[in-house]
Amino acid sequence: MNSRRVITNSQHVASLTADQEVLVKVEGVSKKFCRSLKRSLWYGLCDIAGELSPFGRRDIAEDRRLEMVDGAQSSISHIPYTPAVAARDEDLREGEFYAVRDVSFELRRGECLGLIGHNGAGKTTLLKMLNGLIKPDHGRIEMNGRVGALIALGAGFNPILTGRENIYINGSVLGLSKKEIDEKIDEIIDFAEIGEFIDMPVQNYSSGMQVRLGFAVATTLDPDVLILDEVLAVGDARFRHKCYHRINKLIKNSAVIFVSHSMDFVAAICRSVALMQHGRMSLYRDPIKGIEAYNNLNTDHGTESIDGGAVFEIYPPVKAATVRLQEKPIGYGEAFPVEVEVESSEIIHNLTLSFTANDQQERPVMNWSLERTGTAWDLPKGRSVLRFAIDPLLLHAGRYSWNLWIGRKDSIEALVYAMRAGHFDVAWTWNPVAGIPYQPLATNFNVETKT
Amino acid sequence: MTSIHRKVYTPEPLLRHPVVMLREIAQDVWAGRELAWRLFLRDLRAGYRQTLLGYVWAFLPPLVAAATFIFLQSQGITRIEVVGVPYAAFALTGTLLWQIFVDALVSPSASFGAAKAMLVKINFPREAVLMGGFYMVLFNAAIRLVLIAAVVILWRIPVSPSLAFLPVAILGLLAAGFAIGVFITPISSLYGDAARAIPIVAGFWMLLTPVVYPPQTGGIAGWLATWNPISPLIITARECLTAQPLSVLGPFFLVTAGSLIVILLGLIGFRIAMPHLIERMGG
Structure with missing residues (x-):
């Protein structure tokens, strides 16, 4: 743990060509958040201005020369790895806190990591960084391959347009070309069990039908990295099972990050578990150990x-x-x-x-x-x-x-x-x-x- | 998909590697072209589906604005001197051209606001949202050109070779509007003040621009005709239509070129601001 070395580019590439490719690599990532809306908007302006100015944010540039601890090289260990450039409380501005703090892990193809924790523990913030929606404040994230994120099912659905029109829109938002959608549209309609309703405006669909359609479109991507946020929490039991089956098939070819509050699904799908608590992450090689720790948290303040x-x-x-x-x-x-x-x-x-x-x-x-x-x-x-x-x-x-x-x-x-x-x-x-x-x-x- | 595609996210400012950033913008604009087209079709189909009057709504605002001034002029309340064409034709072409500019100005922040739910949850080429909005602006501009053509035919305005320059003039108007629009998008998505201010500012700005009156030579109005950046664009576009000699080509090209540069800078700013905006848009 104590011996440190700087990872050079050539070593980096060498580690990639190892027997299993590392698809997700997260090193010492932290993210600040501000509680007050007004202040948060002001900090937003400051951050944008700081990035536009060539002299601003020098402190953060130092993070580029991030040193890696050897321990992080091996696959998941259940000791949280401490990055060389840790998040410091001095970096926080007034009203800010770390929503995600010093998080590191690696994920290879075929691995599935269950991300668990209470509401507000930082799971969604971490997923947003992995998906490239927001930037980390410290650390480095590397994603290799096509990333599919099932965070918002049916995002971009327009209620007035028909199901078929929406499949094309939703598909192209997720990065599918028209040709790809043409090839897969029957499969999508079939999986979603929409049938003859496909040419009806989406606003007349039941919420279950909308969710099914969203899921069917999103899983048609063949991603290398798959991010699943509480997707199994929706739909009826039979469809949930169908989704579960489909996800299980996708897992074989990709690295999966699975967020759920249902420990049954986590235990059934995941090979390791990351428990988030106040922005910090603990990794467990054995999912049962992780779930146990989560349950202990649960009962600690759930006793009442x-x-x-x-x-x-x-x-x-x-x-x-x-x-x-x-x-x-x-x-x-x-x-x-x-x-x-x-x-x-x-x-x-x-x-x-x-x-x-x-x-x-x-x-x-x-x-x-x-x-x-x-x-x-x-x-x-x-x-x-x-x-x-x-x-x-x-x-x-x-x-x-x-x-x-x-x-x-x-x-x-x-x-x-x-x-x-x-x-x-x-x-x-x-x-x-x-x-x-x-x-x-x-x-x-x-x-x-x-x- | 050929070689594995790698994405790295760090806190490092994008401007530190300008070449990489420009290449990424170009890649995303290219990757997003199909999506932009889809978004445009979606908005086009959905936009007027739940209305009785349909596309009439796209024509109405400039027609009403023109009608106001035509009424004032016909009653002798205003006495605006125009050369070569009837005042009604002058006012109509002016407001229609002005509306093309305003459309382009409003479009980026409007389409960005409409795409909020998608932006905060899905990673896709963000430029596609702006492009989809721009297609819509082009479409609306085409509708307005049809109206302008109707005005030209109705009032039997003579056609001169300068009409050939009209597409360039329209492009100048679009570029200027879009440049301002892209520039204010990051601010307007943080602070609602911008969205509220735009219609007020645009309405007032129209009166400061020779839209319903010819360019003045003296006083503040004369100064504005020279220094208001939109003045040469409107003047040039109308001169093309009304068979007048093109009198302000120099400033016209200056403003247009400046607008194109501002658009590029705006796109860079947009990309840099994006993660910070999304962070604060919730979802």
């Missing part, structure tokens, strides 16, 4: 939301209830033991119990219920402990909130009612990430009187 709105109510004759769960994360397929201590002032007959869980998007993902097996039980007078286990626990890694309901089987009158009363974690392991598993029926249930 998942525990917020907690409800825990008891109704007489129940006097007290406590739920005890295992604290350390449960592994996929392991048993998840649950203990409920209940105190009642009298014996209650014919009860039922359900223990359910919701994921972070509030989707119900598990329903473990005695209702299903038809088991009815009695709660003795005094303190007793109910023990059961969800075995095996078939949930994806992540954090879940749980709900508990104990009530009378016939009148469904609640005795213990807990909603989002707490959470439990499922550990990250290499397991099937993209299916929804079916939970086993309630078993292993027993009631034990406490003395």
Whole structure:
């Protein structure tokens, strides 16, 4: 890490002709942003004027002689690489901050990098620099080959014109010639499933149809570098799957940067993961490790939301209830033991119990219920402990909130009612990430009187 | 696609390598020609599709402007002396020619504003947006020339060999308008003030230019006829039409050549400003 050398041009070319071509090379890139609009506009004018003046911005010219650290030469390492010319806080003007700071990575053909992070972490700014839309303030970006960016599906669609007219416009914006579009137009219409609507104005299309058309045109390019920004977040499930399949085919021949908030897709598509946080990037060779780090971020400031709105109510004759769960994360397929201590002032007959869980998007993902097996039980007078286990626990890694309901089987009158009363974690392991598993029926249930 | 094509992005000012930059501008203008044509066709088809009067809207502004002055003159409110042609023909040709200039002036910032959504998300030859807009300007100029021809025929204005110079004169007007337009585009995309100021300035500027009156010799108006850069362009274009001797050819060529140089400088400035503008346009 400590030995530094300057990369000369000849060495540069040599590294290109290595067995796998490096298609994307990002070295110590930083980008400033300004929070206030008025000031940002003024800085914009200053920057333009500075570039026009032959004497301006001398400080930035120094970046040309960027030294490279050896570590960055090898493919992705999960230690963030520090550039020789780092972003300095002194360079910031009033009201500015680094939206992207000291980011470096390399990507070869056939590799797919998942770019993850919270909203505002700098992902889009980085993509815009990679796409050449905005200039970095420090560092250097090298893109080799044709770049296809699926950032804005259907950009340039004119609502009044027909689908066919728009295909030609959209295609030429993306750099396809008329001949290329002529050859591929049937394929595009076919993939987008537009059919006879193709000669109708685009404003009469459903939003799904517009998205399908945009995706079909954009993926017709055969790019060397493909930038995908949240493209799978749109469309219905069936079309999403079709898109996923198409992207997978494109990946074989290109270097892909994939941005998504869906960790299932990231895990399924990417070979490595870059986690962005306040503009800084950490690289993970193992996508699961990266997703785990992302989830830890998520829960760090997501705890409040998942525990917020907690409800825990008891109704007489129940006097007290406590739920005890295992604290350390449960592994996929392991048993998840649950203990409920209940105190009642009298014996209650014919009860039922359900223990359910919701994921972070509030989707119900598990329903473990005695209702299903038809088991009815009695709660003795005094303190007793109910023990059961969800075995095996078939949930994806992540954090879940749980709900508990104990009530009378016939009148469904609640005795213990807990909603989002707490959470439990499922550990990250290499397991099937993209299916929804079916939970086993309630078993292993027993009631034990406490003395 | 032959050899692999490499793009490098650094913070380095583009002006440090002017040759590279000029070559890139030329490449992008060439690469964007098909796109420019598509964008033009799109705007042409879509522009008037949702209107009842259609292309009449392209004729209307100069006709209304001319009608105003024809009315004032016919009622004796203004007493403008013109030589050789009826005043109505004089005013109509003047406003139509002036509109060609204004179209070219407004076009770059208008087409840039309309393409905003695309510019902030897709990397394509940016010059195509300006070129597409310019095709539209040419198209509108052609429509206005048809009207001008109608005026010439209607009022039986004699035709002289100087009519052959008209295309050059029109080109001068287009170049001057486009030069100013390209130059103000970066500013107008940062600050909305520019877009608001343009119609006001253009309206006032028309009155400072011998559009609806012949060039004056004395006073401020006389000074303006000499030093207002658009004056020689309008005067020359109208002299071509009305079979007058071309009296201000020297200044005409000076302004036209100057405009072409400003366009080139404007394109360079446009390219340099682009990433900074996109950064601030959001999206």
